[in-house]
Amino acid sequence: MCTTPRSFPTSGFEVLDPSVPVEEETLPTYHAEKYYPVHIGEVLDNRYQVVAKIGFGVTSTVWLGRDLNESRYVVLKVYVTGTERNHELEVYARINATQTTHLGKTCIRKLLGHFHIDGPHGRHVCLVHQPLGLSLHDYLFFLPGRVMGFESLKACLRQLIATLDFLHTEARVIHTDLQLKNLLLPGNDTYLSRAEEAELDSPTPRKIVDNGDHPRSIHISQIIIPGNGLPLLSDLGECRFLDQDNHGEIMPNPYRAPEVIFKMPWDEKVDIWNVGVLAWDIVSTRCLFQGWNADDIFDDRVHVAEMVALLGPPPQDFVSRSPVGHVFWHENSTWKDLAPIPEDRTLESLGAGLKGDGDMEGLYRFLRKALQWRAEDRPTARELLTDAWLLEGLGLPSKSQEA
Numbered sequence: 173m174c175t176t177p178r179s180f181p182t183s184g185f186e187v188l189d190p191s192v193p194v195e196e197e198t199l200p201t202y203h204a205e206k207y208y209p210v211h212i213g214e215v216l217d218n219r220y221q222v223v224a225k226i227g228f229g230v231t232s233t234v235w236l237g238r239d240l241n242e243s244r245y246v247v248l249k250v251y252v253t254g255t256e257r258n259h260e261l262e263v264y265a266r267i268n269a270t271q272t273t274h275l276g277k278t279c280i281r282k283l284l285g286h287f288h289i290d291g292p293h294g295r296h297v298c299l300v301h302q303p304l305g306l307s308l309h310d311y312l313f314f315l316p317g318r319v320m321g322f323e324s325l326k327a328c329l330r331q332l333i334a335t336l337d338f339l340h341t342e343a344r345v346i347h348t349d350l351q352l353k354n355l356l357l358p359g360n361d362t363y364l365s366r367a368e369e370a371e372l373d374s375p376t377p378r379k380i381v382d383n384g385d386h387p388r389s390i391h392i393s394q395i396i397i398p399g400n401g402l403p404l405l406s407d408l409g410e411c412r413f414l415d416q417d418n419h420g421e422i423m424p425n426p427y428r429a430p431e432v433i434f435k436m437p438w439d440e441k442v443d444i445w446n447v448g449v450l451a452w453d454i455v456s457t458r459c460l461f462q463g464w465n466a467d468d469i470f471d472d473r474v475h476v477a478e479m480v481a482l483l484g485p486p487p488q489d490f491v492s493r494s495p496v497g498h499v500f501w502h503e504n505s506t507w508k509d510l511a512p513i514p515e516d517r518t519l520e521s522l523g524a525g526l527k528g529d530g531d532m533e534g535l536y537r538f539l540r541k542a543l544q545w546r547a548e549d550r551p552t553a554r555e556l557l558t559d560a561w562l563l564e565g566l567g568l569p570s571k572s573q574e575a
Contacts (some may be wrong), residue, residue: 175243175353177221185375194379195390196228205293206252209388212371217287220248225369225391231255236367245364246284247301253294260409261286268345276338279331281356281406292386303359309352320454322530326562329451331402337553340440348422349410350446351504352453356406360399367394414440425462425470430545433472434494441547444556448542455526473510480507481517488543496568515530516544534561
């Protein structure tokens with residue numbers, strides 16, 4: 173790999189219509205002045221040359237870079253102004269300080285460093301990450317039916333749950349944001365190199381925005397083909413520490429655990445609930461909980477009604493512990509009919525259309541373990557790892573042979 177900056181083309185690429193929004197411009201919260209105007213070929217922090225754009229989001233743009241000092245590829249996540257990532261750095265510091273032989277630690281994306289960039293409208297934090305491939309969310313688009321088979325699902329779940337066991341028991345960290353976009357497949361230097369060479373030989377299209385004082389280019393992202401292996405857990409910015417009192421809003425709407433919806437204190441068991449919802453996302457193109465009302469607005473009343481249909485009514489003590497339980501249920505724990513409870517919404521009815529290539533009943537039992545109203549009724553990550561369905565096919569004994 174070249175260890176000196178390379179010269180990238182400044183012409184010869186398709187120039188996109190400046191009136192048509194692309195990439196980060198399509199986001200509802202987009203403000204141009206918040207984003208640092210990265211351009212391909214630029215050297216950041218006197219060390220990292222940007223060689224391709226590989227992603228974007230509400231809080232950042234993501235770039236493939238070459239570390240000129242270490243002669244290796246890295247991923248550069250350049251955050252918008254006003255977004256400090258000190259908390260994420262604290263989480264990584266705790267993880268890195270945890271001395272362990274637990275294999276779960278090796279399944280978390282590595283943070284290689286960080287620095288700051290002074291842009292035309294303020295300061296930007298840039299995190300330097302281990303380069304990886306596609307997210308599981310994007311990878312599923314390339315699979316038949318956009319879903320995984322059961323054996324691949326179980327392999328992913330075993331690694332994820334083992335990673336959570338490390339986070340919960342040794343690092344004392346709760347992830348709180350398990351979703352397909354935060355599970356990244358391993359990278360491959362061959363494909364990373366191809367992305368760089370593509371920008372040299374046939375540069376990706378870009379949009380040129382000339383607003384006078386600070387002209388900028390908005391590049392189109394490349395798809396980085398993953399290598400072989402299971403996905404690694406990434407995006408630790410929403411993590412919380414177990415040795416603190418945790419309450420308040422976390423998790424994307426459809427993934428929220430009951431204690432979060434009902435404004436109760438929560439702990440690491442929110443991640444266990446999250447595993448159940450995420451597992452369904454891997455084998456179905458439809459999220460387990462929809463939550464949308466007739467006006468296409470995510471509505472807690474609809475969400476809770478779907479949970480009641482799927483899990484049955486919550487235990488009375490769960491309702492009484494919640495400061496908002498009375499909003500949804502009468503004193504005798506009967507539903508207030510804030511939204512209709514779908515009569516035909518069961519795991520079995522939702523799973524009827526799945527192209528399962530294995531034990532559907534085993535999957536349902538696994539999900540019912542994780543999806544419990546009361547956090548204390550859910551297994552720990554370590555206990556969930558012993559599930560019979562999850563271990564099936566490995567030739568290993570399991571502790572959970574119950575139906």
